[in-house]
Amino acid sequence: MAPGVFCVSLLAVIMAQSVECCVPHSIQAQVPVEVRPGYVISQVPVAGCHIQGQWLTSSDPHFAMRSDGTIVTVDVTTVTAEGRSFWVRGRDGGGRRWRMEVRLSPDPEQEHIQVPMRVPLNVPAQKGAQRGPSEVLRRSKRRWSPLPFSIIEQDIPPFPKDVELVGSDSSVNFTVYYMISGPGVTMSPEKLFSVDRDTGMVRVHYPVDREQYPKFVFTAQVFDRRSGKETDRPLDITVLVEDINDNAPTFSGLLTFSVLEQCKPGTEVGEVKSTDKDEADTPHTKIRYTLLTGGQFFTIGSHSGLITARTSTLDRETQVVHAVTMEIRDMDGAKNGLFNTATATITLLDINDNPPTFRETTYKATIKENRADVLVLRIPVDDKDEEKTPNWNARFVITQGNENGNFRIDTDHETNEGLLYVVKPLDYEKGKTVKLMISAQNEAPLVGMAGTWLSIPVDVSVGDEDEGPEFTPPNMVIRVKENTPNGTLLSTYTALDPETKSSKGIKYYTKFDPGSWIAVGETTGELRVANTIDLESPLVTNGAYTITIKAVDESKKSGNGNITLLIEDVNDNVPKIVPGTDLTLCEEEEGQMGSITIEAKDADLSPYAGPFNFMLPEGHDGKWRLRDIQNGSAVLEQVVEMARGVYAVPVRVTDLQDKGGVQVLSVRVCQCLGGECVAKRSSVSVGIWGVLAMLLAFLLLLLLCLLFVFYCTTKGEKIYMEDCSGGMLLKSNTEAPGDEVKSAALLIVPSTGVAVDTVDSSMKGAGLVGLLNQNGAGCPAPGPPLIGQQTINLNRESVYQTSSRQDFLTAQGQSFYSTGQYGGGNFYTDTTFLKQSQASSTLSALHTWKTNGLYLGKKLVYFGDESEERYADDVARAYDYEGEGSPAGSVGCCSDFGDQDNLDFLDSLGSKFKTLANICMDKEEEI
Structure with missing residues (x-):
């Protein structure tokens, strides 16, 4: 036997023994005689023995297994005195099956304990828990409940193969037959399973792939052969497809990694990832990683797939890319495990572990003296680091021999060469040779090594030339x-x-x-x-x-x-007042004295300049004083109020060495606007612009008077008056049909035989009435003859104005004149002031006009303002019918041109004009 096979067998035996030791072969439990649904029987140690709860099943359909190993009843069950037993089956983490016998014995003391029927199978209940009577549900019909079945994926022929029997408790009372339907039977994949109608044996007819169908749940039904009716409720049958190791693991993700060269051992390079389609958490998907090549530089975690550096000797300059072959094998790397291989690409990243090196041990160059900005030498270098990076780019430094700054060295970024220039001319007489020491460095600092930057000597020979002095x-x-x-x-x-x-x-x-x-x-x-x-x-x-x-x-x-x-510097300048000696002082408010700041400048430097000393010289007029004297300025202030004008003010200014003199300031006192003098009547003199302004105003006034005279003066008709004993109605002008009275001009006629000219031609036809009375007689008494002529115009305020002087001769031959205003009591002669009583007796004509002129003037103004249709009824109208009963009858077209010497028309003037005459006489009598 191979050593690997022996180890696997030994491990299986040990695991089987550990499971058998963990799970007892049987357990004993006492329960009531009548066990209600949801009653907890006992519990299998699932967690401690690594048992998969989803594989726990019970051989008795009246009992169910929860995922945590709890055994509970699902239906009302009776335990006789002989007891009752059933089997609990399961599988461990390795896929090995086990079973345990459960033995039940009755406990008479717990006979009346009731437990609800509906208890969630995923919630553990306490053994012997008692619920209230309201929670006890009705007893459900007894039903069949077979265990979950299982088949092996990709099973080998021959087919069909028996899977498990499906039996119903109703077969005791009925002759039944069985039918199944659902996935794997009547749905895809169809006809995978079938059932023997008589025995209830479920069979599988061809292999199935667990990765495609890990589980089948179809429905089993039982029918009475005689009636064809279901003898029990339909039951869901679960068939689990047991996994076999039929899928090799595959790589997932990128297999390209990078790491810095000369990294420390244990530096992470990258993680390799893989997947396996077989059932998870089983040996079929337990993958082991192994490096087939590159093990001298890298290692990989057997279960994590993490690649790390094995050594610190990784050198990019030796090998940039490492191709590492890896294997992944399931069954935790067992010989019989399935596997795959792939190659990971690991790129070494560059670090600056190689300084630039010179191609020569020394360099020489020649340059003529007095030359500047000339390229003397090109210095090439080599660098093993990655090109066009800071680790490769050279930077040259002149470390010795350039104390006078005659040289400059730059870098040619294309060739990475050093360029040595002469920037300041060399002198042959001062030195025939210049020795330099040049170091080649990189933009990035050196790492990963104890080396330093390299340097080489450069000798520059200076050529002689004939030079000037x-x-x-x-x-x-x-x-x-x-x-x-x-x-x-x-x-x-x-x-x-x-x-x-x-x-x-x-x-x-x-x-x-x-x-x-x-x-x-x-x-x-x-x-x-x-x-x-x-x-x-x-x-x-x-x-x-x-x-x-x-x-x-x-x-x-x-x-x-x-x-x-x-x-x-020497003291050759004196302080001067700036910006000049012509200054402007603006008037302050009443009671405040005006002031102005003066500043001085001195072209000399210290100590021949400021601070300056300001003072008023002896014998000044006392109208001014200096205050707030600073280093270069002082304030000139009035002592007394001054009229506006220009004043000469002497001020003595000296520097720190008391060198200076008196400067006369021209100070203009005036009223200011925005810092500038504005024109205003001066208490001293008017000035040329004031005279011109007055002349212009006088000319404008004269022009206005001429325009007024031109407007108001018309050709007048002269009326000669005879001596009479009463008031007279005088014809002033002729009214034509349609003429409108606009204004009135009243003429003062003091005596008979004096000609009176009408002044306003626009008053033609207005019917001017002149009432002259002196002692109530209606005619003026003989008075002083009138010299000259006076025109009196009425305005709307009934104020008359004169446009020429009235001269009268007194009985003694003296002349006098009136001021021409209403109520005026002042009359002047050439040399004598006359009293009011004397003027009244002499100027009866004026008094008569004064009394009646007001009334007539107001009337005339009113007529001029009103429209024709609104004239008063008592207004005489030319060519109009006077109405029935009129004393005067109808006025003819030529009635206005009657005999001017005939005064009989006065008897037919009407009551209104008589009233007017009475008013005039009464007014005169009062005077």
């Missing part, structure tokens, strides 16, 4: 005070020939001197002041002034030298 030093610094007198010798700046080390035959010229401040001696190189040196000049930057001198030898070769003048 050289100044020593090449940059000279000279300190000089500003304003140094012209011709002063500052220094001597000479050059030497590099070959002869002599200054013979060298001439000097000024190459750059923007201010022409320095003169250089052509043959001596002496530097003398040629023009005033000024620190405050814009040519000076931070107190320094730069000059370039050129030296030319006999071979016309030249060299340059730079001179920097550091100029020292």
Whole structure:
């Protein structure tokens, strides 16, 4: 016998013995004489013995097995005095079958214990548990309950093969026959199972694949042969297909992995995954992993499939890709197990474990002196690491010999070579050879080794050339005070020939001197002041002034030298008030004094500049004072209120060395808007713009008066008045049909024989009435003759206005005039002021007009505002029918042009005009 077979057999025996030791051969239980459904009999140790609960079955249909090994009743069962027994069957984790006998004996004391019939088989119940009477259900009909059957997949012929008997308890009382239907019988796969009608033997007719049909559940029925009726309820029959190892395991997932080179042993590389179609958790699917190749570098977990590094010597530069062959075998790797093989690809990732190496042990190059930005040498290197990565890209460093910065080295990223350049000219006279030390490095640091970066020496030979003169030093610094007198010798700046080390035959010229401040001696190189040196000049930057001198030898070769003048300051400037001496002071509110800030600047530097001292000189007018004096500013403030205007204010400003003087400020005091003076009437003078503004206003007023006169003046008809003893109705104009009275012009007629001109031609036909009365007689008394003419216009407020002066002659021959306003009591002569009583007796015409003019003026304004259809009934209308009973009768077309000297028409004016006349007379009498 082979050693492998012997080990497997021994293991099976040990497992079988362990199961037999774990599960007892039989158990004894006492139960009531009449056991109700749901009563717990006992429990099989399922968990401790690794028994699969789904394979637990009972040989007695009155008892059922739960997955946890509990034995419960499913129907009312009677246990006689002789007892009752049945078998419990099952399988362990390895697929081996076992059975245990259950023996029941009656317990008279538990005879009346009742347990509900409907107890879930998946919920354990306590043994002997008692429920209330309300929970006791009706007794169900006794039924048949065969155990689950099982067949082996891919069973070998001959077929058909008996599986198991299906029997019903009703066969005791009836002659029965059996029928089955469902999957495997009448449904796909059809005709796999059949049943013997008489015996109830179930048979299988051909092999079946468990991976396709792991279980069949079909229905069994039992019928009475005589009546054809079912003698029991239909029962579901379960047929389990037992697995055989007929499927080899297969790989799943990718088989491509990567790991860093020189990794530590035990570093995870990747996990191999596999599957098996056989029944899970059985030896048929227990897979073992094995490496067939590559075991010297890698290992694989026998059950996990995890690949790890076996050694730290993995070198990408030696072998980049490793092909590892693997085997997976079920039955835990047993010889009879099924297997598959595959190749996994493991790629080693690069690390920087190889520094760049030089192809030569030393390099040499040659360069002429005075050359710059010239490629001197290309330095190739080799690197075993992966190309075009930071582990391969070279970086060159000059570690020695470049203290003066004459060289620069770069990298050619295509060829990975070092490029050595001269960036500053070399001097043959200072050194014929330059020795450099160059190191080659990578962008990534070295790992995985104790090595260092490599270096090589590079010798650069300098070729000699005929050069121009050289100044020593090449940059000279000279300190000089500003304003140094012209011709002063500052220094001597000479050059030497590099070959002869002599200054013979060298001439000097000024190459750059923007201010022409320095003169250089052509043959001596002496530097003398040629023009005033000024620190405050814009040519000076931070107190320094730069000059370039050129030296030319006999071979016309030249060299340059730079001179920097550091100029020292002197106190040659006084502080000045900025931005100027013309200042504007804005008026403050009443009771506050105005002020303005003044600032001073000094072009000198410290200590010849600020802080400045501000003061008012002696003998100032006392109207100003200084306060809040700071380093460079002070506040000039009024002491007394001042009229607007321009004031001259002297202020003395000195620097820190008390150098300075008096500066006269022109301060303008004015009202400001946005910081600027605005025009306003000044208490001192009007100014030219004020005069122009007044002239413009006067011209506009004159133009307005001319327009007014042109508008209001018309051609008037002159009316001559005779002496009369009463009031008269005077015709002012002729009204034509359709004319409308717009306004009225009242003429003051003081005496008979004086001509009165109408003023407004638009008043034609308005019927102006002039009432003149003095002592109630209706006619004016003789008074002073009227000199000139006066026009009085009525506005809607009944205020008359005069457009010319009225001159009267008194009895004594003196002239006077009226102010032309209602109620005016002031009348003036040329030299004498007249009283009110004297004016009243003299100007009766004015009083008459004053009384009646108001009434007539209001009337006329009202007429002008109203439309024609709304005129009052008492208004005289031209060419209109006066109505029946009118004293005047019908007015004819020519009634308005009657005899002007005939006054009989006054008797027929009507009651309204008589009332108007009475009002006028009463008013005059009151005066």
